[in-house]
Amino acid sequence: MIQNLVDSIANHRAKIGILGLGYVGIPLAQRINEVGFPVLGLDVSAERIEQLNSGQSPIKHIPHQAIAAMRNSGFEATGDFSRAAECDALIICVPTPLNKFREPDLSFVTATMDSIAPYLRAGQLLSLESTTWPGTTDEVLLPYVTDAGLTPGRDFFLVYSPEREDPGNPNFHTRTIPKVVGGHTQACLDVGSVLYSAFIDRVVPVSSTRAAEMVKLLENIHRSVNIGLANEMKIVAERMGLDIFEVVDAAATKPFGFTPFYPGPGIGGHCIPIDPFYLTWKAREYGLHTRFIELAGEINAAMPDYVISRLVSALNARQKSLAGAKVLALGIAYKRDVDDMRESPSVFVMERLREWGALVDYSDSNVPVFPRMREHQFDLKSVSLSPEVIASYDAVVLLTDHSDFDYEMIRDNARLLIDTRGKYRGQVAENISRA
Template sequence: MREFTQTQELLEKIALRQAKVGIVGLGYVGLPLGLAFADGGFPTLGLDVDGRKVETISKGKSYIRHIPEESVARLTAAGKLEATVDFSQAASCDALILCVPTPLGPSREPDLSFIEAAGRSIAPHLRPGQLVVLESSTYPGTTDEVLRPILEKESGLVAGRDFHLAFSPEREDPANGKFTTSTIPKLVGGHTPACLDAAMALYGSVIERVVPVSSTRVAELAKLLENIFRCVNIALVNELKMLCDRMGLDVWEVIDAAATKPFGFMPFYPGPGLGGHCIPVDPFYLTWKARHFEFATRFIELAGEINTNMPYYVVQRTVDALNAEGKSVRGARILALGVAYKKDVDDLRESPALRVMELLEAKGARIEYHDPYVGEARSLHDPSHVFRSVPLTKETIVGADAVIVLTDHGCIDYAKVVADARLVIDTRNATRAVVQGRDKVVKA
């Protein structure tokens, strides 16, 4: 039998848009998801331990650059979107969706402390019939082996009998103009068939296409595969970039040439390393879990190693370029352009730009950066060390011994940067359209 006692009641509330949706974690995943449910007619409550985020939402404002403030203001004014730090209000929700970070620990092992904390925060307030969904990227088995025991122990309820439990991986791509939360297909795996029905109904109310899979573990592994696919292919072109530098070839021209083939090829592009929450992290979640099955994921680990080492390669290219100009890296003034992990966002998570800056500073360089979206950035290995953005002026550029493009924000005039700079290290091919001053550009 697919349903237990409260399933039909929950399905009816979802169909009538009367189910209250609680979003636990209001970051880059949780806030847009909460907006999608609120915009879809569901009363939506955001729960977060960060009082600043709660206060900002309550004022109808957005703290994430690519999320329009107008959307937050409209939905909060209409009473469709609220936020709180009081987790006891989880009891008022019919569905609770966990969108919390899953970083790596010091030894690059999975850190599930945020999932565990979120589970312990809502568990005392669970009631029969509720739906709990985990969206955080994680290894196969997390929903069943980590989250479920916490919820059951603290609440006294049993998943699949008293409350619904599912996993549905987030697929957010910040600043992607082609896709939104509502138009990206959603995978859903349930703890039981009834759990799957409930989660499918909820997501299907606000997302165009919802794809069921047979279990939470399948959904968890599918998410890792999506990002490991990208990680491996980026590692391939990063390695090819290093080879092309040795051979005196332009890797971007090679990739563009290969991309003219209309089948059997998908272009990926190199950079100074991997950033964002998912792609640099997810491979290590799977390799860690694989070791529990006495299985070595050598191919995936090699890709991770290549991408992790890219900041060191960029630094060496910078040192060599300075040497060619008769300048030592020690004491050199270096201006970094962009510290966000990708263009046109304000997200610093796992940004390789920060690692490049740290490594150059360790060699004695004097580092400044300009990023129109990030006013200050903390060192990855020493959070007390703060870099602050400087204005991008002619004086700033001229005063640098080298300008290194680490994030290719679209609002920057790269032709002007090249014209004013003594030396440009381009890790993103941002200067590809620049004609004048090409002799000052070094690809890295």
């Protein structure tokens, strides 16, 4: 059974099913298709399926031509989960958000497993890439496999391999980012390593699925804690009349023992604001209180309110109330030059502005229309920028420093400019305030 699947992978006959066609699933499908495997994409969104099958990319940093090339090479997207039976390997790339109590929400994972459970068969490999707590593969996925009468390591192969996508990063791609893999058994790990080695340059095997699950959490907790430190230092530096960006840049010249992290209006993306709380939740099962992780989360979550406080102070100095003020949010994606809105701190700032009674607009060429989101909604379209448009707002708040903004024009025409990204560091002007 093992040798049949290994041979099928080695000669690229194995059909790979990608479950969840989003910011992780599409680049993964693209890479697997690129090396010659037949790839089937499965998703619950009829709109997403139609886009992909018509050769259109739903993600800004993946061009339409790339999707069209996938289609021409045999890639197909479908909502028919019974076709999971066709696949020799199934890779789950669905969201794992938090619920309103900041507890793990695995409903997308379990819904996916419910959909494919009747079609699991001997000789398949199942890999979970969605971020989750240590133990999820064993506690949640394994019962589906055993209930199907299959035995991992003998006639079925179960692995966990955390996604490491960084949308819009020009320096690293799916192929070049090392892939951590943990197996339910040694045989599972062996087959999983063979699969990922077929399209990823470097595979990093670890001792278990639990270890692989913890790796992903550590990576993002490391970033969350250090960004939290940078954000707290920003508040302290501002009170002391110091420019935190100057301080971080100078500290970064030390060739050892320091890694620069920069502050902002909060943290965004699907990973850093969410993943740490998967561990804090699981740690409570062991009687542990992860204070350091939770403190960083609290600091980062409070940054939108800090931005609002700085805006209120700057408006007050101009005898202007935030209530009724026209405010333009510059950049609403969670990071530079992408269209990814997941957990974007810009949205939280916009919601605070609305709560305070401000009249809110936004400008972001990456997000021409404010998208449908599970918890946030604005009936807005991106505003085109010009000197007259900029001058028409009481305040302009730079939240995401996209490279296509004309920063000089914005600075020269804004009545009040709140800079949360240090784009105007070192510049002194009466209309610039930092937050």
